[in-house]
Amino acid sequence: MDFRLTGDQRALQAGMRELLAARFPRERLRALVDGDARTAARPGRELWTALGDAGLFALRLPERDGGAGLGLPEAVLLFEEAGRALLPGPLATTHLAAGLVPGAAEGRRIVTGLDRPGVVAHLAGADAVLLLDGATARALTPGEGNGPDALGATPLRSVDPATPLHRVRDFPPPLGGSSLEVTADASRLHREATLLTAAQQLGSARRTVEMAVEHARHRFQFGRPVGAFQAVQHLCADMHVRAELARVSVYAASVTGDPAEIAGAKLLADSAAIRNASDCLQVYGGLGFTWEVDVHLHLKRAWIHAGEWQSVAEGEEFLANMLLMSGPSETPSDVLAGGLGGDNVAL
Known part of the structure; x- marks a missing residue:
């Protein structure tokens, strides 16, 4: 595939x-x-x-x-x-x-x-x-x-x-x-609104990764870029991993349209957007808390989107119910991966 x-x-x-x-x-x-x-x-x-x-x-x-x-x-x-x-x-x-x-x-x-x-x-x-x-x-x-x-x-x-x-x-x-x-169909529109909101969260999460890496490369402390410090490197690496997990989840859900995959994609995208913006603030240090830097705008927008169409609690409850309803021959991954078919799916 x-x-x-x-x-x-x-x-x-x-x-x-x-x-x-x-x-x-x-x-x-x-x-x-x-x-x-x-x-x-x-x-x-x-x-x-x-x-x-x-x-x-x-x-x-x-x-x-x-x-x-x-x-x-x-x-x-x-x-x-x-x-x-x-x-x-x-x-x-x-x-x-x-x-x-x-x-x-x-x-x-x-x-x-x-x-x-x-x-x-x-x-x-x-x-x-x-x-x-x-x-x-x-x-x-x-x-x-x-x-x-x-x-x-x-x-x-x-x-x-x-x-x-x-x-x-x-x-x-x-x-x-x-x-x-x-x-x-109101339920279909609701699912699609959830996924499109998750896509916006994904875009914000990936943008804050770019902002953090760019700042770490060009901000110097103690005679070298702050990106040379291991603690900053770990923050940026964690941000990248979150964004990539959200990306593949959102892209896959857009192909299958599966309700469970959409719910999972929204959860991952919400987490990536909020946590990446928070970590980006840490990479920027005190400068990140100023009004002039855009990081706080990403964090605030992520908070808003996280409550739209599907909150974290609603997404977790939905996925828990899906797992409980799965048959004895199904595994949680079978339920969450339902709907994939074919040999080649372009996004």
Whole structure:
């Protein structure tokens, strides 16, 4: 079985990195988080439209519907790049809403979402809310900026300056005036949202490895690079191992679509993103705790993503139940590796 990326997949990922370097460079990220909090709370419409024009949201739609006809593995590669750049906004839900909510595929509408009453990100700047509270998904379309009022939500103070949060206490009734039922499997959308969020965590985890190694090479103490010290080398090595474990898990889950593999991938990606950002702080030393260095932004975003769609406790509970339900002839690895087939699977 060959899990290496194809040439087309590598080109797709490289194209996304180039797009983000042009449309959302570090200078724009810093301007966003250093500026007015209300400005940081809203994904830029120009940026969102550019992402739509590039095909991020319509990537998996059939070509006859204006999409690229690609699959979940390709979407994971693009969302990994988004996580690497700390791209703000409800990317996963807008991607999933393509073909369900008019305007989402083109980037003309920003769509956030949640699966139960609780904390939701980017509600105030959203044009629609995807509700995955039953067997069938619903889309609430209150209009731009009216989401908090339509859901009776209250604002929360967010640790991430680029991710505003609201708390929703109750969902509106299914037949509400601004609610429409969309023909989509809510459980499938939930799994895919979980995996795409894990892909963003993976991108952040790999980026903090790069940041730590770069700093260790160029920061000198006692006449030599700090990377020459064994303690720093061990930190960087552990970061790399975590990121690689998360990478292969997320990539494999994107191929199989297996619920257990997706749950495991999210757990590994969450752990890699949070722990790598924490270790990156240690490599940077006191400099890492300053506002001007981006490490804290990766850590804060990782905390936010870790609570989205599947928390650590929920993922562990799900996997434990899967293991308990496995038959006497099955091993835990059989359950977690379910769904793989064929001789050659390109990611």
